[in-house]
Amino acid sequence: xxxxxxxxxxxxxxxxxxxxxxxxxxxxxxxxxxxxxxxxxxxxxxxxxxxxxxxxxxxxxxxxxxxxxxxxxxxxxxxxxxxxxxxxxxxxxxxxxxxxxxxxxxxxxxxxxxxxxxxxxxxxxxxxxxxxxxxxxxxxxxxxxxxxxxxxxxxxxxxxxxxxxxxxxxxxxxxxxxxxxxxxxxxxxxxxxxxxxxxxxxxxxxxxxxxxxxxxxxxxxxxxxxxxxxxxxxxxxxxxxxxxxxxxxxxxxxxxxxxxxxxxxxxxxxxxxxxxxxxxxxxxxxxxxxxxxxxxxxxxxxxxxxxxxxxxxxxxxxxxxxxxxxxxxxxxxxxxxxxxxxxx
Amino acid sequence: xxxxxxxxxxxxxxxxxxxxxxxxxxxxxxxxxxxxxxxxxxxxxxxxxxxxxxxxxxxxxxxxxxxxxxxxxxxxxxxxxxxxxxxxxxxxxxxxxxxxxxxxxxxxxxxxxxxxxxxxxxxxxxxxxxxxxxxxxxxxxxxxxxxxxxxxxxxxxxxxxxxxxxxxxxxxxxxxxxxxxxxxxxxxxxxxxxxxxxxxxxxxxxxxxxxxxxxxxxxxxxxxxxxxxxxxxxxxxxxxxxxxxxxxxxxxxxxxx
Ligand SMILES: Nc1ncnc2c1ncn2[C@@H]1O[C@H](COP(=O)(O)OP(=O)(O)O)[C@@H](O)[C@H]1O
Ligand SMILES: [Mg+2]
Numbered sequence: 366x367x368x369x370x371x372x373x374x375x376x377x378x379x380x381x382x383x384x385x386x387x388x389x390x391x392x393x394x395x396x397x398x399x400x401x402x403x404x405x406x407x408x409x410x411x412x413x414x415x416x417x418x419x420x421x422x423x424x425x426x427x428x429x430x431x432x433x434x435x436x437x438x439x440x441x442x443x444x445x446x447x448x449x450x451x452x453x454x455x456x457x458x459x460x461x462x463x464x465x466x467x468x469x470x471x472x473x474x475x476x477x478x479x480x481x482x483x484x485x486x487x488x489x490x491x492x493x494x495x496x497x498x499x500x501x502x503x504x505x506x507x508x509x510x511x512x513x514x515x516x517x518x519x520x521x522x523x524x525x526x527x528x529x530x531x532x533x534x535x536x537x538x539x540x541x542x543x544x545x546x547x548x549x550x551x552x553x554x555x556x557x558x559x560x561x562x563x564x565x566x567x568x569x570x571x572x573x574x575x576x577x578x579x580x581x582x583x584x585x586x587x588x589x590x591x592x593x594x595x596x597x598x599x600x601x602x603x604x605x606x607x608x609x610x611x612x613x614x615x616x617x618x619x620x621x622x623x624x625x626x627x628x629x630x631x632x633x634x635x636x637x638x639x640x641x642x643x644x645x646x647x648x649x650x651x652x653x654x655x656x657x658x659x660x661x662x663x664x665x666x667x668x669x670x671x672x673x674x675x676x677x678x679x680x681x682x683x684x685x686x687x688x689x690x691x692x693x694x695x696x697x698x699x700x701x702x703x704x705x706x707x708x709x
Numbered sequence: 710x711x712x713x714x715x716x717x718x719x720x721x722x723x724x725x726x727x728x729x730x731x732x733x734x735x736x737x738x739x740x741x742x743x744x745x746x747x748x749x750x751x752x753x754x755x756x757x758x759x760x761x762x763x764x765x766x767x768x769x770x771x772x773x774x775x776x777x778x779x780x781x782x783x784x785x786x787x788x789x790x791x792x793x794x795x796x797x798x799x800x801x802x803x804x805x806x807x808x809x810x811x812x813x814x815x816x817x818x819x820x821x822x823x824x825x826x827x828x829x830x831x832x833x834x835x836x837x838x839x840x841x842x843x844x845x846x847x848x849x850x851x852x853x854x855x856x857x858x859x860x861x862x863x864x865x866x867x868x869x870x871x872x873x874x875x876x877x878x879x880x881x882x883x884x885x886x887x888x889x890x891x892x893x894x895x896x897x898x899x900x901x902x903x904x905x906x907x908x909x910x911x912x913x914x915x916x917x918x919x920x921x922x923x924x925x926x927x928x929x930x931x932x933x934x935x936x937x938x939x940x941x942x943x944x945x946x947x948x949x950x951x952x953x954x955x956x957x958x959x960x961x962x963x964x965x966x
Contacts, residue, residue: 463797587816593804594811597794597857603760604791605864606784606812651798654819 395439443665444574448623450664453638458592468635471531475506476628485546499625561634561687589653636694710867718765741907744916750900784812788861809863831862850877871899
């Protein structure tokens with residue numbers, strides 16, 4: 366029995382360790398690389414000083430940049446990438462459409478509207494208030510898009526078109542809110558943030574992003590088998606013993622919370638939820654027991670790399686991270702479209 | 710496994726699709742459901758497996774009301790193969806059949822050796838063992854149908870509900886499927902298109918406009934007069950000298966009026 370358990374655990378443990386090492390390396394890279402590159406040993410010293418008070422002698426400015434700016438930023442990028450990739454996996458499974466992704470389905474746009482409404486109208490306020498607003502907006506837009514797609518006949522194309530309609534509607538609402546209520550400086554800040562921007566990230570953001578993503582990951586791992594059972598549709602899942610309504614609510618809830626949190630922290634970053642799960646299906650297959658952890662890891666690493674790229678692409682300028690992900694994601698989206706045509 | 714349906718009905722958007730069906734399925738029997746397109750066969754099968762919301766009437770599974778059982782409890786007893794369930798997931802044949810183990814596994818337990826054995830057996834029973842690694846998108850309609858049957862077998866149900874299982878199969882696979890089904894020790898309820906195939910069931914039920922209008926041994930139920938009235942075809946029963954089985958030959962009603 367123990368030998369049996371061990372034979373199961375061995376690959377799981379191996380992959381777990383490999384994943385943790387990859388993620389750690391990506392985080393260290395994300396912290397070291399930037400406009401002012403920091404030598405690796407400085408990075409390790411600063412981390413040691415903070416984590417267990419090692420008392421190494423390092424430059425105070427380097428230490429400040431690293432600990433107060435780059436590390437939280439990198440950690441939020443990781444959490445955000447994982448969260449968005451997981452949201453993509455969940456949506457693709459539930460709506461049974463390879464093109465489903467929080468950005469394309471208008472969930473991100475709705476979250477943006479909610480967050481902006483809270484900010485400029487002064488409802489609630491604060492980070493939690495903004496996240497709550499984003500959550501309300503995300504839920505509303507998702508409901509509208511799914512209902513519209515169903516009313517239009519429920520096909521794959523209908524869903525994507527409904528997503529476009531939803532995105533346009535909520536982006537227009539956001540613009541309206543900004544024009545009506547924000548002053549010029551606020552407006553510019555909001556617009557920049559909406560394109561996806563990690564430059565304002567500090568430690569309090571980390572304490573929101575990481576727990577949300579980890580909870581989302583736990584829900585997705587727990588329901589991985591249920592997501593597998595959705596392969597042939599909800600009725601088929603029900604006949605396989607899945608409590609369809611409950612699973613849908615849990616998964617949609619987790620997705621909406623993750624997307625809303627990420628949008629309220631860093632704006633709307635597109636294509637991660639689309640491209641990462643798709644790429645991972647090639648590597649680990651379509652079964653969610655593997656796809657979920659693999660996508661979370663790949664999403665985290667991808668967004669760290671995208672963030673580093675956004676910082677060093679144009680010297681002296683930070684390109685919004687949403688622009689970087691779109692530059693990679695849009696061709697990826699095209700590839701998925703073409704592949705789907707071949708399969709149909 | 711004994712199934713009892715009492716005054717079962719289903720209405721959607723003011724239209725009654727299944728109307729007041731009372732039916733007993735006996736343990737071990739093979740029950741065929743026939744009727745014209747749109748007569749409510751698929752809907753009745755979904756009602757019997759508890760898949761439709763807000764049904765009228767009740768279904769009891771071995772004396773236990775279906776609505777008091779969890780989906781998982783039901784899935785450990787009843788497997789259901791829908792008409793034409795498709796997926797865009799890049800699944801392999803074996804993955805799809807492994808889905809049948811879902812009701813027997815908890816969230817985090819991986820498939821055990823016993824589960825793998827059951828899956829392999831299901832693949833062999835449906836003649837798919839050599840295709841286990843093929844991907845779903847490369848399969849023909851008939852192969853897909855057999856994968857669904859294999860998945861249902863891997864579920865190890867005591868009641869197997871099949872909706873027009875022979876629909877996409879060539880004649881060889883139609884016959885081997887019906888033979889497989891008749892050899893299983895489980896109770897089978899299936900909707901069938903082919904009245905000659907229905908003749909091979911222990912009992913048949915005839916649906917018309919959502920009502921179960923006749924139910925009993927095939928020779929008693931599928932009379933030429935009834936077939937003419939329901940299916941609007943004229944039949945000539947023929948006898949196979951080999952085994953004295955009755956076969957139907959169909960003609961247009963117009964040619965015989
Ligand atoms: N979910 C539904 N909503 C509306 N009408 C339905 C629904 N399901 C079935 N119907 C209608 O009910 C009738 C019976 O359908 P069905 O049970 O599929 O018949 P059969 O399987 O005998 O061909 C058809 O007219 C069909 O259009
Ligand atoms: Mg039907």
